[in-house]
Amino acid sequence: MDRIDCLRAFVRCLEGGSFSVAANELGIGQPAVSKRIALLESEFGTQLFFRTTRKLRPTPEGHRIYDLARQILASFDQARVNIEENSLRPSGTLRVSVPSSFGRRYLMPVIAEYVRAYQGVRLDLRFSERFVNLVEEGVELALRIGKLESSTLVARRLGTVQRYLVATPDYLRGRALPRTPEDLDAHQCIIYSRLSSASEWIFDSEHGRHVASIDGPLLVDDADAMQEAVMQHLGIAILPEWCAVAGIRSGELQNLLPDFSIAALPLHAVYPETHWMSLRARSFLDLLIKRSGQFATS
Amino acid sequence: MDRIDCLRAFVRCLEGGSFSVAANELGIGQPAVSKRIALLESEFGTQLFFRTTRKLRPTPEGHRIYDLARQILASFDQARVNIEENSLRPSGTLRVSVPSSFGRRYLMPVIAEYVRAYQGVRLDLRFSERFVNLVEEGVELALRIGKLESSTLVARRLGTVQRYLVATPDYLRGRALPRTPEDLDAHQCIIYSRLSSASEWIFDSEHGRHVASIDGPLLVDDADAMQEAVMQHLGIAILPEWCAVAGIRSGELQNLLPDFSIAALPLHAVYPETHWMSLRARSFLDLLIKRSGQFATS
DNA sequence: TATGATTTATTCCTGATGGGAATGATCGGC
DNA sequence: GCCGATCATTCCCATCAGGAATAAATCATA
Numbered sequence: 165m166d167r168i169d170c171l172r173a174f175v176r177c178l179e180g181g182s183f184s185v186a187a188n189e190l191g192i193g194q195p196a197v198s199k200r201i202a203l204l205e206s207e208f209g210t211q212l213f214f215r216t217t218r219k220l221r222p223t224p225e226g227h228r229i230y231d232l233a234r235q236i237l238a239s240f241d242q243a244r245v246n247i248e249e250n251s252l253r254p255s256g257t258l259r260v261s262v263p264s265s266f267g268r269r270y271l272m273p274v275i276a277e278y279v280r281a282y283q284g285v286r287l288d289l290r291f292s293e294r295f296v297n298l299v300e301e302g303v304e305l306a307l308r309i310g311k312l313e314s315s316t317l318v319a320r321r322l323g324t325v326q327r328y329l330v331a332t333p334d335y336l337r338g339r340a341l342p343r344t345p346e347d348l349d350a351h352q353c354i355i356y357s358r359l360s361s362a363s364e365w366i367f368d369s370e371h372g373r374h375v376a377s378i379d380g381p382l383l384v385d386d387a388d389a390m391q392e393a394v395m396q397h398l399g400i401a402i403l404p405e406w407c408a409v410a411g412i413r414s415g416e417l418q419n420l421l422p423d424f425s426i427a428a429l430p431l432h433a434v435y436p437e438t439h440w441m442s443l444r445a446r447s448f449l450d451l452l453i454k455r456s457g458q459f460a461t462s
Numbered sequence: 463m464d465r466i467d468c469l470r471a472f473v474r475c476l477e478g479g480s481f482s483v484a485a486n487e488l489g490i491g492q493p494a495v496s497k498r499i500a501l502l503e504s505e506f507g508t509q510l511f512f513r514t515t516r517k518l519r520p521t522p523e524g525h526r527i528y529d530l531a532r533q534i535l536a537s538f539d540q541a542r543v544n545i546e547e548n549s550l551r552p553s554g555t556l557r558v559s560v561p562s563s564f565g566r567r568y569l570m571p572v573i574a575e576y577v578r579a580y581q582g583v584r585l586d587l588r589f590s591e592r593f594v595n596l597v598e599e600g601v602e603l604a605l606r607i608g609k610l611e612s613s614t615l616v617a618r619r620l621g622t623v624q625r626y627l628v629a630t631p632d633y634l635r636g637r638a639l640p641r642t643p644e645d646l647d648a649h650q651c652i653i654y655s656r657l658s659s660a661s662e663w664i665f666d667s668e669h670g671r672h673v674a675s676i677d678g679p680l681l682v683d684d685a686d687a688m689q690e691a692v693m694q695h696l697g698i699a700i701l702p703e704w705c706a707v708a709g710i711r712s713g714e715l716q717n718l719l720p721d722f723s724i725a726a727l728p729l730h731a732v733y734p735e736t737h738w739m740s741l742r743a744r745s746f747l748d749l750l751i752k753r754s755g756q757f758a759t760s
Numbered sequence: 761t762a763t764g765a766t767t768t769a770t771t772c773c774t775g776a777t778g779g780g781a782a783t784g785a786t787c788g789g790c
Numbered sequence: 791g792c793c794g795a796t797c798a799t800t801c802c803c804a805t806c807a808g809g810a811a812t813a814a815a816t817c818a819t820a
Contacts, residue, residue: 165464165806165807166463166465166466167464167465168464168465168466182767182768183767183768184766184767192808192809193808193809194768195769195771195809195810196807196808196809197768198769198770199807202737202769205738206738208542208545208546209545209549209738210545210549210738210740211736211737211739211740214597214598214600214602214734215597215767215768216595216597216598216767216815216816216817217767217768217814217815217816217817218598218815219597219598219816220768221597224553224554224555224740225545225548225554228541228544228545228548229541232537232538232544233541235537236534236537239533239534239537240530240534243506243526243530243531244505246530247507247508247526250526251507255522256521256522256523257522297787299512299514299519300512300514300516300517300519302512302521304512316785436512438509439500439503439509440503440504440507440508441509442508442509442521442523463778464778480796480797481796482796482797490779490780491779491781492780492796493779493780493798493799494778494779494780496797496798497779497798498778513796513797514786514787514788514796514797515787515788515795515796515797515798516786516787516795516796516797517787518797598816614814614815
């Protein structure tokens, strides 16, 4: 028997002056009220009401319990209200994990929009290339680029990220411009170490798949650093679109092997499977989905 | 499921950092804890813990609930403690109904002893000849003299009260001193109206029972008033021992028909049948029983 | 005094549920 | 990759809460 409900019944009895009335107000039968009061009396080891069939009068103990019961019920209801009203408008701290480079360059407009839209939420952005353990660190939502390892997390696909094979004109000067993937064998390749295939790049064309064995002096695990290395004329790299597009457009970077396509990387939002997703996380995810056209191609 | 227990489990989980630990501390199984937390989460419509199998971390909502849960549990435990510690030492207001005259004359020493012994109790003495409705007026204990009407009350016999047939020498002067009950026919009798037999007095002797038809100018429902009437030489009356003894001893009253006995009246303590008799009432009753020799003959 | 109306206590029954054992799944460490 | 620890789930059973019916008590009224 729920003692919260017992206390509620007790309070109604005392205020209403009758078990039957209280039963009606509570939407239960009169025997149930009898039993709840009896349970409280046994719980506290004292009688709470002097009662005949006609009158109900609280004992001194009943009076003392009454005040405390009111207090308890108030606290409990306040807890419920506290949660509920903070659930109508998202609140609390929302911890989100995003890939560093991608996040900084592409996501900030969405972040800004979210922060402005949901004033009650403190957004705790965690930039990281690692795939952190979400639940353990209290991360409710993470963006992940690339193929997902199998896990218990729920994934929501947001789109894909194009990649481009690029180098600077400076680097290319005096070298043979690659015409096919196989030509890359003769080049310095800058390798992104977090992708599984660190020693080969895969290209597709109308003639089929090409696997290029590549090598080079530099492995990095950060897209920004990779771009920086390219800009330093260190070699050829596959850059994600947010690192490559501006440079290609301005001529600082040259898009190589334009007739060969590089598999785009999937972009996912992932989150722990839970019965109760917080509204702040839900609304953030909704915004990501709504704005995904701005930072990914479907 | 008792939500008080759920909150308790929640608090232990948050403090202990583990469902299993909390389960041990609470003396229940781990599945029970799982279910209690799940119930709270459904109750509040939000997740309370980020949880993996290794770590437990409260959500922002969990933190908010925690404070309120502590408060609720504190209130509840305080209610229990409040009652229990006030039950070790009797407390509250004890309302007792006692027959006016008897109470004033015979009971005050016991009353005084009780008040001195149980400082925490406020004693609400209600002097009345009426047989009040105990529960309705919140009377926990009543003393009653005379045959009990059948009722749902519990009766504890404390002893009996002797009665004496008396008159003043002044009244008797110039009249025939009664030698047998039948002689009362020629006398002014003062009648106590609360006893059933208002028109006859019953006497017993070694020769058997005598029923005397009596009459007189005065009916009263108060023993003190009856005594006062006798002292005013208005007639013969049957007085209870607490009204008669002192007068007989001092010679102000004359004890009539000493060879005939008048049925003594039973003295009872009565109280409502209840599962939880308060300690203040219990201790008062115990004291009455212990001291009953002082104001009644067994 | 008897009857009726109202209210609480009790009984009995049924459906719901809380609790635990066993099992499954996941995670972290070695 | 295996093992230990932990939480979730399933299943079963004993228990219990709730309601209908009934009993008991009280008060009002005829």
